[in-house]
Amino acid sequence: MKDLVYLFAAYSVIWIGLFVYFLQLHTRLNALSRQVEELAETQHRGGES
Amino acid sequence: MRERRSWFLWLVGFLGLISLYGAFLFAPRAKWPGPAGTQLGEVQRIFYFHVPIAWVMFFAFFLAFIFSVLYLVQRKRVWDVWAVASVEVGVLFSVLAMITGSLWAKPAWGVYWTWDPRLTTILILFLMYVGYLIFRGFVEEESQQARLGAVISILAFANVPLTYISVRLWRSLHPVVFFQNSGEKVAISPPMLTTLLVSILFFTLFTLALIRFRARVEMLERTLLDLGGEA
Numbered sequence A: 001m002k003d004l005v006y007l008f009a010a011y012s013v014i015w016i017g018l019f020v021y022f023l024q025l026h027t028r029l030n031a032l033s034r035q036v037e038e039l040a041e042t043q044h045r046g047g048e049s
Numbered sequence B: 001m002r003e004r005r006s007w008f009l010w011l012v013g014f015l016g017l018i019s020l021y022g023a024f025l026f027a028p029r030a031k032w033p034g035p036a037g038t039q040l041g042e043v044q045r046i047f048y049f050h051v052p053i054a055w056v057m058f059f060a061f062f063l064a065f066i067f068s069v070l071y072l073v074q075r076k077r078v079w080d081v082w083a084v085a086s087v088e089v090g091v092l093f094s095v096l097a098m099i100t101g102s103l104w105a106k107p108a109w110g111v112y113w114t115w116d117p118r119l120t121t122i123l124i125l126f127l128m129y130v131g132y133l134i135f136r137g138f139v140e141e142e143s144q145q146a147r148l149g150a151v152i153s154i155l156a157f158a159n160v161p162l163t164y165i166s167v168r169l170w171r172s173l174h175p176v177v178f179f180q181n182s183g184e185k186v187a188i189s190p191p192m193l194t195t196l197l198v199s200i201l202f203f204t205l206f207t208l209a210l211i212r213f214r215a216r217v218e219m220l221e222r223t224l225l226d227l228g229g230e231a
Helices: A002-048 B002-026 B042-074 B077-109 B117-138 B142-157 B159-169 B190-227
Strands: none
Touching (some): A002 B042, A002 B077, A002 B190, B002 B042, B002 B190, B042 B117, B042 B142, B042 B190, B077 B117, B077 B190, B117 B159
């Protein structure tokens, strides 16, 4: 039974670790994409005026 | 292009499911020795993910080494971006390799950590690459940062082959899976080997996708900085 606890812990650590990293990257990418859009919009407005 | 990427991600997902099936259902429980003459139980199945994770850690650091050399030769930003992405993913996998290794070591050796040659060299490797990420932060100017990073990455890579052969160079408790001419040998049946190889393939492709994703974020951050944004 104790064996299964170690096995479960190891697989959980792997998947949770990878998921958290992926989520963090995804959040950063979304924030960056938003900034790029804002910057492009500002430049577009600047070009019009 | 987008279609090809989606096929690739489907393939990685499919291989991930096959690896899980192999690790828990297809591969038989190996009769590997545990502490004091006992046998390891189900915990032995950690092996199907621990070994591939250690492999992709080496692979990511190898890629970082190649990208660093390319940066020093060509001085192109893209190589530095890929090197940073590879190191960060390699560091993540080294943490996962140490944790899963410790969770194996406790039932197998009776302790979570011991100053075994393999464990010690992997810890040094991890600290060297964490140093890479920290030292980069000390330098403001991008080209200097990239140059310093490339030099550290190339120097740190010298520890990769040493970590790999440490179980053969010194007396080690760590099991030897491939090329078993020294160290603690373990018996691997054909279904076990098949499961391990599928898992290695899955983690290799997954790592490539993760590095690519991280490089995309890094490139976007730098482009924003160039444009005067706040990355």
